Amino acid sequence: MPEYRWPEMSQRRVMGKRLSRLDGPIKASGRAKFSQDINRPGMLFGAVLASPYAHARVTSIDISAAEKTKGVTAVKVTSPAGTEIQWAGTEIAAVAAATEEIARDAVRKIKVDYEVLPHVVDESDIQKAGNRVKAAGEQVTGDPDQAFKDADVVSEGFYGCPVLTHCCQETHGQVIQWQGEKIEFWSTTQAVSDIGPDLARNLKIPAENIHVMQEHIGGAFGSKFASDRWGAEAAILSKSSGGKPVKLHLERNLEQMIAGNRPSAWMRAKLGAKKDGTLIAWQSQSWATGGVGGGGMPPIPYVYTNIPNRRLNHSAVSTNAGGARAWRAPNHPQASFLTASAMDDMAAKLQMDPIEFFSKNAGYSARPETYRRQLVKAAEMIEWKKRWHPRGEAGAGPLKRGLGVGFGTWGGAGHASQCRTVIHADGSVEVELGSQDLGTGTRTIISMVAAESLGLPIQAVKLNIGDNRYPRSGSSGGSTTVGGVSSSTRKSTLNALEKLFELVAPALGAPAGELEAVGGKIQVKGNPAKSLTWRAACQKLGGKTISEMGVNDPKLAPKEGLNMGGVGGVQIADVEVDVETGVVKLKKLVAVHDCGLIINPKTAESQVYGAIIMSICGALYEERILCGVTGRMLNADMEFYKLAGAGDIGEIVCHLEIDPENDKRGVVGLGEPPVVPTMGAIANAVANAIGVRVPTVPLTSDKVLAALEGRNA
Amino acid sequence: MQAFEYASPATLQEAIALLGPKWGEAAVLAGGTDLISLMKDYVDTPKRVVNIKGIKELGGISKAAAGLRIGALVTFDEMLASADLKLYPAILAAVRGVSSPQIRNMGTVGGDLCQRPRCWYFRGGFGLLARHEGKNLVEDGDNRYHAIFGDGPARFVSASSLGPPLIALGARITVAGPAGNRTVTAEKFFVSPKSDSDREIAIKPNEIVTEITVPAAGRNATYEVRQREALDWPLATASVALRMKGSSVASARIVLGHVAPTPWVAAAAEKFLAGKSLTQDVAEEAGKTAAADAKALSGNAYKVQLAKVAVKRALLAAAKA
């Protein structure tokens, strides 16, 4: 068995290079095919009728006019009379028809009567949420009451972030064909290998009967693991329409309402510290909603977990709104924002430099050295010593600059993944995994790992992913993909190579163990004179092929050392606030993240940029707005659901800690960690700039002006 | 979107004949950046869509005796590229505020003036006045982007960013109908509807905006308070046009945008400025005067402050121009 190690940093030829992603050109030129681009012969179009009410009971439903519409092939009622609707946007019925226009017109002919019931859609004030509040029970550690008595300084505050939606550019849905026993499923999913079994359960058919295909996906962020109700609805529409394929993707408004969201998080906190800045007590009452099921429990105090005396109370609030789903580092951005804000307020009250304060208390975290090192590095990058000023001392004039710190942590060890490497006699190589590239560069890094192992140029490897007929590989969640697929690919390619070595050893007059694959050749280690070209070596296969598996098993991975989890990160934001208009501009943001072995610094940095941009939106612009009167989402569009544009992002500088020490840890996922610290960093920078805390994000003009005028709730 | 009949006439007369005497029967299609959204949301369900892009005489920017003539089909981008418009920074600032290349490529002057309000209750199907089961949705619901001025029942804000600078500059709008042409001042073009069946602009269903005439201008400027640089509606704007006498203001026009169901003329501030020289303090005082009769709703008090600042900054920008 070969030894499954990564090559030494200095020995790598492909890994570690700043290669552009392989699918860049076809995406930039519009040739990449997404689920929504799939068109099949005879394809029908699906459309959904959704409830306008946030809480109601369906009393009657009449589909006859829709059914009679020319071109309509099937109508399926999903919420029959008697169903209690718990959020606006709930699907009531779905239609399949020959054209999209007919389907949409037919949906409007369905007559539904509702008994409208009272709704709750706002949980920001827990006092008003009444019996919708479910307390998780108090958790006490140490002696918080005594600790607050012992504290020299006590700081209290209220902080919060509202519900966000995922805003996938490609809305949820699929093209699906259920013909006879078999289903062909052109999905948009982060779970190519797992979504088939999920749909199979919903339809009560064997999982083997479902063939999942997906070349590209337009965003998921945690919201596309399941096959969803609309997956089953579309499959049934297909079956009822004589097995014709049906295309059904959510329209933007439904995407924003029902395809998942990130829970809110609100907190009243009280912190106690000694004069020297040592935190000794934490008390918080927090609450959150993720829809009817309540949900969302941010892990607070975040990172500074071991503050010795703590009293925590958390409640879930049930609201009449679409259900939460995993959102890039579930619960962490909220917890980070709440904790970093409360701690920053304490630092201000202590009149202490926040870098010093966060560093001093880093002993309460799981990796004090990492955070201290990263705080120093980030401070250096933003010129903290030169530029930082105490809170509110930003000088005269309406434009105030400020700096603020945020921090985060994450796991990111590789998921279960299987890879098959096939070497053909003509020298071609195929690498196959039932994985998916969420736009993160997964294709690129798998190809790089394979090319590295086989001593071939990256173009020589044909990569096959995005089909559940390939060996099973885990879902892309929790930043587990890069660790999983790189490890299984490394093992599979090395296993295949070993077979090739055995085959050509006699011809090279050396034992298989003495051979290496470099520069498109198989040679005796260190001796290019005794070599065969890759092609010549493969010709020895005759009519055979080599086909070898490689498996990443998360239970065994820590021992093998190819991948690992557990990272920290620190970010510092530099903002400018116009105190006459309350408009905040992010000028610059520096990000320092530890990240194990980096296969491709360019795609890794892209992950950091993307994550930070996502959280800039959460810090400054975006929120789900529900109307208290109608219970509807008022900004279920990309107009008033505001995201940053290129001009709103400022300069992002990212520093990945690429060094031999970190490299030894193996590959660690990076998709989620950098999304975590940003909101806290920006909110703290704004407080530093204007001298007062704006308690809730997004930090929009109205809230900044209210904070400046002391009009806070 | 409801199915519709499509017509693409080559002359203005044909186009007018294709429009009906009732709102909702037919719709004029210019760049389509607003109309198509309205149709997709079933807020507008015309039976006939009349594309006016093929009518040559509605395009072009040219100089005329009465000032600069801007055809209704001139796009935002054409305005940005026009040397003649350089004398009207108040207009250009508003054009740049539509910060999406796609909309600037497609959107037209006529479409900007005639676009429908962006009130989320109106777009959600609750009508211009946003009444529902005896409730005023704007007052009882979320009104963070709504009006802080106006006495009528409407609470949406006029969406047009070109309205305020055109009023400040004394522009006139030419409208063609079955009975021929007529002109209205830009100020009279915008009205606050009294009922859901009224419109927010003073044209008839079978009239078409053909051109805008902007007289020669003195110092002028627009200041927009924007949350984002990305395409977004300004939170509040102010457009000003000044006639100077030496170093003091002989007369001023001050028009606020995105704060009322129409562009909002700040008459008291205009009067206050007459005869004054434009210092920082005077500009600030003018801003306060302009916002003095604002009436905030439950969630938009911040816009009163924004209106003041917009006026102050627009005046100071014009003074420097």
Ligand SMILES: Cc1cc2nc3c(=O)[nH]c(=O)nc-3n(C[C@H](O)[C@H](O)[C@H](O)COP(=O)(O)OP(=O)(O)OC[C@H]3O[C@@H](n4cnc5c(N)ncnc54)[C@H](O)[C@@H]3O)c2cc1C
């Ligand atoms: C996210 C977003 C942000 C925006 N921000 C701004 C902003 O900040 N400021 C701003 O001003 N605009 C803004 N816009 C709106 C944009 O400027 C308008 O959509 C555009 O000006 C409309 O022009 P059009 O030619 O596409 O009009 P169309 O969509 O073709 O028509 C709009 C309406 O006007 C009618 N109409 C058009 N031309 C005529 C005519 N000649 N005579 C009579 N009726 C006519 C149509 O029947 C229709 O009702 C924004 C739009 C979006 C989507």
